[in-house]
Amino acid sequence: MASSIASTAWRPSTVLGIGEIKDGFKCIGKTKQKNPCENRIKKENRTRAKEILLSMSLTSPASNQFEDDLEELLDILLCWRHRKEMEQVAELMETWTRAIEEVVRRGGDEIMGEADDTISRLDADISDLMERRLRLVQGEERTQAGRERRGNGYPAPR
Numbered sequence: 291m292a293s294s295i296a297s298t299a300w301r302p303s304t305v306l307g308i309g310e311i312k313d314g315f316k317c318i319g320k321t322k323q324k325n326p327c328e329n330r331i332k333k334e335n336r337t338r339a340k341e342i343l344l345s346m347s348l349t350s351p352a353s354n355q356f357e358d359d360l361e362e363l364l365d366i367l368l369c370w371r372h373r374k375e376m377e378q379v380a381e382l383m384e385t386w387t388r389a390i391e392e393v394v395r396r397g398g399d400e401i402m403g404e405a406d407d408t409i410s411r412l413d414a415d416i417s418d419l420m421e422r423r424l425r426l427v428q429g430e431e432r433t434q435a436g437r438e439r440r441g442n443g444y445p446a447p448r
């Protein structure tokens with residue numbers, strides 16, 4: 291179920307505040323003085339990050355399946371120093387998770403529309419099943435009643 295939102299509202303690099311990953315892309319961590327880290331991210335990690343972001347963009351933000359992706363992104367988009375600063379890593383993880391939740395909540399119409407469709411399809415299936423079951427039960431009762439009537443001396447059908 292490749293959703294249509296994937297290609298429109300849902301842009302993981304923007305949502306996560308990473309921006310475009312190009313040559314010279316720098317560590318997303320902050321120095322002790324709260325300045326952006328100046329360490330560059332090596333090419334193989336940039337390439338991998340782009341792959342992850344692409345695959346995320348093809349998955350509905352409502353899927354709730356990004357934990358591994360986010361962890362890997364943190365690992366490769368932080369320099370050797372900052373990826374070891376657990377507080378900073380945890381903070382980014384929290385920010386990202388919230389940002390994705392916000393997309394789901396806000397951009398919701400389409401996403402929610404999709405979910406609602408699924409639910410109403412399920413509803414329809416269930417009520418169809420219940421109806422069929424009800425008809426079956428009623429049918430059984432009629433047959434049984436018929437048998438009893440015949441047994442009780444009512445005229446048998448010709």
Ligand SMILES: [Zn+2]
Binds near residue numbers: 317320329368370
């Ligand atoms: Zn850094």
